[in-house]
Amino acid sequence: MELSGIQKIIEKNGTHRSALIPILLDIQDEYHFLSRDALACVAQTMDIALVDVYRAATFYKYFSLVPKGEHLIQVCLGTACHVRGAPGVLNEIQRKLHIKPRETTEDKLFTLETVNCLGACAMGPIIVMDEEYHGQMTVSKVDKLIESFKKHEGITKDEQDKKH
Numbered sequence: 294m295e296l297s298g299i300q301k302i303i304e305k306n307g308t309h310r311s312a313l314i315p316i317l318l319d320i321q322d323e324y325h326f327l328s329r330d331a332l333a334c335v336a337q338t339m340d341i342a343l344v345d346v347y348r349a350a351t352f353y354k355y356f357s358l359v360p361k362g363e364h365l366i367q368v369c370l371g372t373a374c375h376v377r378g379a380p381g382v383l384n385e386i387q388r389k390l391h392i393k394p395r396e397t398t399e400d401k402l403f404t405l406e407t408v409n410c411l412g413a414c415a416m417g418p419i420i421v422m423d424e425e426y427h428g429q430m431t432v433s434k435v436d437k438l439i440e441s442f443k444k445h446e447g448i449t450k451d452e453q454d455k456k457h
C-alpha cells in the first residue's frame with residue numbers, strides 16, 4: 294500500500310475530524326482493507342490520536358484490518374432466506390472457494406461474509422456480490438455465478454498481461 298495514495302485520499306477529503314470516516318471508506322474501497330501504515334498515516338496527517346482512528350476502524354463492520362478479496366460475497370442468513378435454502382447456498386460457496394465466512398481466498402479474489410436480512414425476503418435466498426443482489430439462489434446458480442466472475446477475472450488478467 295502506497296502512502297502517497299493515502300495522502301491523496303486525505304487531501305481530497307480534507308483534514309477536519311469529520312472527514313475521518315469518509316477517508317477510511319475511501320481507503321477501504323481503494324485497497325480493500327485498512328493497513329496499520331494507512332491508519333498511522335491518517336492519524337498523523339489529521340492530527341488525531343491513533344487510538345481514535347483505530348476505534349473508528351474497528352467500530353464499523355464494513356472496515357477490515359486484514360486484506361479483503363477483489364469481490365465480496367454476502368450470503369443472507371436471515372430467517373426467510375434460511376428457510377428457503379440459504380444454508381445450502383452458503384455450503385456450496387464454502388465448498389467451491391474453500392473458505393468460511395469472514396475469510397478470503399488465497400488468490401485474494403473472493404471474501405465471504407454472512408448478513409442478516411437484506412430487506413428483500415421475497416427474493417430469498419439472496420446473495421450479494423459486489424453490491425449486486427442475486428435472488429432465488431440455488432446451488433447450481435451459485436456455481437455459475439462464481440465461475441462467471443472467475444472467467445471475467447481471467448479475461449481481465451490476460452488483457453492486463455498483454456498490456457505489459
Ligand code: FES
Pocket residue numbers: 369370371372373374375409410411412413414415417419
Ligand atoms: S431474510 Fe434474507 S432478505 Fe430478508
